[in-house]
Amino acid sequence: DAKTTQPPSMDCAEGRAANLPCNHSTISGNEYVYWYRQIHSQGPQYIIHGLKNNETNEMASLIITEDRKSSTLILPHATLRDTAVYYCIVRVANTGNQFYFGTGTSLTVIP
Amino acid sequence: GAVVSQHPSWVICKSGTSVKIECRSLDFQATTMFWYRQFPKQSLMLMATSNEGSKATYEQGVEKDKFLINHASLTLSTLTVTSAHPEDSSFYICSAALPGLKSGNTIYFGEGSWLTVV
Numbered sequence: 001d002a003k004t005t006q007p008p009s010m011d012c013a014e015g016r017a018a019n020l021p022c023n024h025s026t027i028s029g030n031e032y033v034y035w036y037r038q039i040h041s042q043g044p045q046y047i048i049h050g051l052k053n054n055e056t057n058e059m060a061s062l063i064i065t066e067d068r069k070s071s072t073l074i075l076p077h078a079t080l081r082d083t084a085v086y087y088c089i090v091r092v093a094n095t096g097n098q099f100y101f102g103t104g105t106s107l108t109v110i111p
Numbered sequence: 112g113a114v115v116s117q118h119p120s121w122v123i124c125k126s127g128t129s130v131k132i133e134c135r136s137l138d139f140q141a142t143t144m145f146w147y148r149q150f151p152k153q154s155l156m157l158m159a160t161s162n163e164g165s166k167a168t169y170e171q172g173v174e175k176d177k178f179l180i181n182h183a184s185l186t187l188s189t190l191t192v193t194s195a196h197p198e199d200s201s202f203y204i205c206s207a208a209l210p211g212l213k214s215g216n217t218i219y220f221g222e223g224s225w226l227t228v229v
Contacts, residue, residue, distance in 0.1 A: 034217065034218075036220075038155075041202070041223070041225075042222060042223060043115075043117075043204050043206075043220035043221050043222050043223045044155070044204070044206075044220045045220070046217055046218075046219055046220075049217060087154075093216040094216055096142075096143045096160070096162075096208075097208075097216075098145060098157055098160060099145065099157070099206070099218050100157060101147075101154045101155040101156075101157075102154065103154050104154060
């Protein structure tokens with residue numbers, strides 16, 4: 001079962017930052033936070049992951065609260081191509097450990 | 112990022128026949144792969160965990176005799192939908208974990224395979 005809670009939908013103006021929240025209040029000390037997105041009719045695309053420190057890559061930034069009970073994915077300058085369903089997943093970083101998806105957040109970037 | 116590839120992307124089969132979907136990790140070895148199913152406007156549902164050289168582990172409610180999984184090598188897992196029926200029509204997606212703590216054992220997904228049973 002998914003261990004995360006996300007708002008079902010969000011809108012963001014093109015060019016502005018998109019901030020997608022995720023609650024994971026029952027996260028364990030050895031569980032990572034992963035973010036993926038799924039554009040219609042495609043497989044999920046990896047975005048970023050982190051354990052407790054904030055992380056940044058070419059796609060996004062991940063801000064994890066100090067108590068690790070929530071996180072925010074930031075797309076700094078949203079484009080129309082960022083319209084997708086975004087999934088936040090927590091998981092122990094072991095190759096045999098499954099990913100369970102919640103319902104995610106449907107982000108619509110508005111021109 | 113790591114590449115996971117599925118084949119075919121689209122398949123149409125007649126009711127009662129079987130269809131096989133392949134999942135390959137192209138640039139890394141995957142001891143474990145995962146198979147998901149997704150119905151329209153729904154989230155991904157984990158079907159089974161495919162383990163190289165051993166039997167797959169199925170999620171509750173997934174019929175192992177209907178969805179046969181074979182993980183014969185470290186780069187290939189196959190899902191066979193046996194005696195397919197229209198209700199099996201769905202988007203099937205595989206994934207594999209890139210080994211290594213540096214990568215967080217991140218899972219990468221294939222492009223997905225659309226199955227339509229007529």
